[in-house]
Amino acid sequence: MADAAKQFTQQAGRAVAVRRRDAHGTKSKLLQAALRAFTTQGYEASSTRNIETTAGVKRGLISYHFGTKQALWEAVADHIMQVAERELSAAVRGAADADTDARARLRHFVKAYVFFCARHPELHRLMIQEGNTHDWRLDWLLERSVRGWYVEVCRLFDEALLLGVAPAMNAHHFYYILTGAATLMFANAAEAQALGQQNPLDARSVAEHADALANLFLSGESQ
Amino acid sequence: MADAAKQFTQQAGRAVAVRRRDAHGTKSKLLQAALRAFTTQGYEASSTRNIETTAGVKRGLISYHFGTKQALWEAVADHIMQVAERELSAAVRGAADADTDARARLRHFVKAYVFFCARHPELHRLMIQEGNTHDWRLDWLLERSVRGWYVEVCRLFDEALLLGVAPAMNAHHFYYILTGAATLMFANAAEAQALGQQNPLDARSVAEHADALANLFLSGESQ
DNA sequence: AGAGTAACTTGTCAACTGACAAGTAATTGG
DNA sequence: CCAATTACTTGTCAGTTGACAAGTTACTCT
Numbered sequence: 406m407a408d409a410a411k412q413f414t415q416q417a418g419r420a421v422a423v424r425r426r427d428a429h430g431t432k433s434k435l436l437q438a439a440l441r442a443f444t445t446q447g448y449e450a451s452s453t454r455n456i457e458t459t460a461g462v463k464r465g466l467i468s469y470h471f472g473t474k475q476a477l478w479e480a481v482a483d484h485i486m487q488v489a490e491r492e493l494s495a496a497v498r499g500a501a502d503a504d505t506d507a508r509a510r511l512r513h514f515v516k517a518y519v520f521f522c523a524r525h526p527e528l529h530r531l532m533i534q535e536g537n538t539h540d541w542r543l544d545w546l547l548e549r550s551v552r553g554w555y556v557e558v559c560r561l562f563d564e565a566l567l568l569g570v571a572p573a574m575n576a577h578h579f580y581y582i583l584t585g586a587a588t589l590m591f592a593n594a595a596e597a598q599a600l601g602q603q604n605p606l607d608a609r610s611v612a613e614h615a616d617a618l619a620n621l622f623l624s625g626e627s628q
Numbered sequence: 629m630a631d632a633a634k635q636f637t638q639q640a641g642r643a644v645a646v647r648r649r650d651a652h653g654t655k656s657k658l659l660q661a662a663l664r665a666f667t668t669q670g671y672e673a674s675s676t677r678n679i680e681t682t683a684g685v686k687r688g689l690i691s692y693h694f695g696t697k698q699a700l701w702e703a704v705a706d707h708i709m710q711v712a713e714r715e716l717s718a719a720v721r722g723a724a725d726a727d728t729d730a731r732a733r734l735r736h737f738v739k740a741y742v743f744f745c746a747r748h749p750e751l752h753r754l755m756i757q758e759g760n761t762h763d764w765r766l767d768w769l770l771e772r773s774v775r776g777w778y779v780e781v782c783r784l785f786d787e788a789l790l791l792g793v794a795p796a797m798n799a800h801h802f803y804y805i806l807t808g809a810a811t812l813m814f815a816n817a818a819e820a821q822a823l824g825q826q827n828p829l830d831a832r833s834v835a836e837h838a839d840a841l842a843n844l845f846l847s848g849e850s851q
Numbered sequence: 852a853g854a855g856t857a858a859c860t861t862g863t864c865a866a867c868t869g870a871c872a873a874g875t876a877a878t879t880g881g
Numbered sequence: 882c883c884a885a886t887t888a889c890t891t892g893t894c895a896g897t898t899g900a901c902a903a904g905t906t907a908c909t910c911t
Contacts, residue, residue, distance in 0.1 A: 426858050426907060445760050449673035452898060463860060465901090470858095474899065526760075533756045536816030537668050537749075547822055555823050572847055574840035577824045578813070582841060585812030590804035593759030599770055600778050601800045617797035618805060624795055624847050649877055649888050675868060686890060688871090693888090697869065 432470050434460040439481045444530035448478055448542060479545065485528055486550040492521055493554065497561070507568040512619045514561065515583070519615035522588045523606055529588040555580055572622060586618055655693050657683040662704045667753035671701055671765060702768065708751055709773040715744055716777065720784070730791040735842045737784065738806070742838035745811045746829055752811040778803055795845060809841055 438460035442451035453467045453474050471477040496517035500510050522529060532551070535542045562579045565571035571579070590597045590605045597605040604610065661683035665674035676690045676697050694700040719740035723733050745752060755774070758765045785802045788794035794802070813820045813828045820828040827833065 428858065431858085447670045447673050447757075450670050453900090454898070465860065466858090468900065469860095472900095530760055532819070533816065534670075536819035537753055539818040539822065543818060543822070547819070551819070552823065572840075572844050574843070575836060577820075578837050578840040580823075581813035581816075581820060581828075581837070582809040582844065585808035585810070586805040587808070589808030589812070590801070593756065593804075595762040595766060596755070596759035596770070596774070597800075597804065599762065599766070600775065600803075613798060614801050614804070617795075617801040620797070621795050621805065621844060651888065654888085676870090677868070688890065689888090691870065692890095695870095 428470070431462055431466060434462060435467060435470060435477070436481060436484060439477050440485065440527055443478060443481055444527040444534065447534045448474075453477070478542065482531065482542075482545060482549070485525070485531065486546070488525065489521075489528055489554075490550060492524075493518075496521060497557065507565060507570045508623055511565045511570055512623055515587075515619040515622055516615040518583070519587045519618055520611060523591050523611040523614075526588075526591040526594060526606070529584075529592045533592060558583070570623065583618075583622075586621075587614075590614060651693070654685055654689060657685060658690060658693060658700070659704060659707060662700050663708065663750055666701060666704055667750040667757065670757045671697075676700070701765065705754065705765075705769060705772070708748070708754065709769075711748065712744075712751055712777075713773060715747075716741075719744060720780065730788060730793045731846055734788045734793055735846055738810075738842040738845055739838040741806070742810045742841055743834060746814050746834040746837070749811070749814040749817060749829070752807075752815045756815060781806070793846065806841075806845075809844075810837075813837060 435456065438456045439451070442456050442459070454464065456477075457464055457467055467474070467477055471480055496514065499517060500514040532546065535546055558580050559576035562571055562576045566573070566576075574582075591611075594605050605614075658679065661679045662674070665679050665682070677687065679700075680687055680690055690697070690700055694703060719737065722740060723737040755769065758769055781803050782799035785794055785799045789796070789799075797805075814834075817828050828837075
């Protein structure tokens with residue numbers, strides 16, 4: 406039958422079955438499938454066998470490449486958090502550099518954050534899966550990445566507050582208002598699609614969301 | 629051993645073991661336990677046996693009282709949606725009645741909505757568990773309750789927009805900004821507690837969140 | 852070419868899961 | 882007080898799950 410581990414190459418005009426072995430490719434396919442499973446179904450509901458099947462690889466390969474299900478989850482979380490750290494720190498630097506106006510900086514930051522959330526809805530699906538119960542996975546996420554990001558957002562907000570361009574509120578509430586408002590439509594994309602009759606992840610929808618949220622945080626004065 | 633199905637009553641000065649049978653109480657305990665399981669772990673990750681154990685009842689009683697796991701989920705969802713419909717329609721009526729000023733009405737509505745979200749974090753945990761994949765559970769939730777609420781919120785927002793008291797944006801984006809901003813801190817209570825070192829569900833925190841969000845939506849003019 | 856290693860494959864296990872059948876015990880209605 | 886009904890209890894089954902052991906195969910290095 407169709408065996409993904411085999412491919413055919415032309416050799417002297419004759420098709421020859423060649424069995425490929427590609428540890429990196431296998432790990433990568435498993436990571437992708439596991440990312441989708443863990444973020445949409447949660448850790449316990451995701452079975453290693455089903456992840457292997459959707460990745461299109463044979464049964465024992467999670468054990469071989471990652472050891473345990475927990476180690477696979479950590480590899481997935483580590484991968485996604487690396488991406489987040491890279492892109493978010495770029496967004497923060499972008500906001501800080503480009504504009505001298507404090508209002509423009511805050512606007513730039515909010516919009517960049519919304520675009521990031523639309524690009525990686527899996528990240529917030531993961532936070533939402535793990536954020537309601539205090540277990541080893543939440544601890545892992547908090548200490549690995551989330552707490553640092555939280556502190557950074559609070560710092561940025563307090564700075565904007567001092568400069569009089571942010572709405573008066575506690576930074577903690579700002580963090581959850583910004584994060585919730587920026588992510589829910591993308592994290593709950595299936596629901597948003599059914600309610601709004603348009604794909605919430607398409608470019609126009611994302612841009613509208615970013616504008617709406619940036620305007621909301623900056624409606625205090627001159628606009 | 630300690631059997632919850634037995635209690636002791638004083639009868640003519642003698643303690644007599646009486647086995648109580650209380651179908652309503654049993655169903656209610658199962659609904660509570662299932663609500664917690666389905667909203668925090670998701671449908672697939674929740675096992676009927678574990679729900680029975682945490683409810684403190686014997687093994688076969690979900691089969692007996694509800695038939696199947698799917699029927700139990702529907703009973704849970706139906707129960708929570710009934711509560712939501714009752715309390716939310718009261719909040720909408722409260723906002724419409726009390727105040728003649730359009731700004732005060734919008735403020736009243738936003739604050740009442742935040743208080744509702746803090747009172748029932750399970751509801752949005754359920755929406756978050758089910759909102760990312762289009763399956764029979766999302767369809768059930770949408771057609772049973774969510775679509776009606778969405779239409780109502782959009783109507784309220786468009787009304788406020790016409791009266792010039794709402795920030796300029798599309799009603800669809802308003803729905804997800806309001807819902808996300810109002811719910812995330814309570815739905816992810818464990819994370820918020822770890823980051824903010826205070827219980828996000830306590831009265832002061834909830835009131836602050838409600839004020840912050842109401843001010844945000846009403847910062848356009850006179851405040 | 853032949854040894855050694857990395858990559859993959861398959862078999863097996865104990866524990867868990869949802870469902871249902873076949874019981875037993877408490878309550879109710881007559 | 883008896884019969885019917887409701888509420889609960891227990892046994893069993895087929896399918897799934899995570900883990901690991903024992904293989905087999907492809908590739909590399911010399």
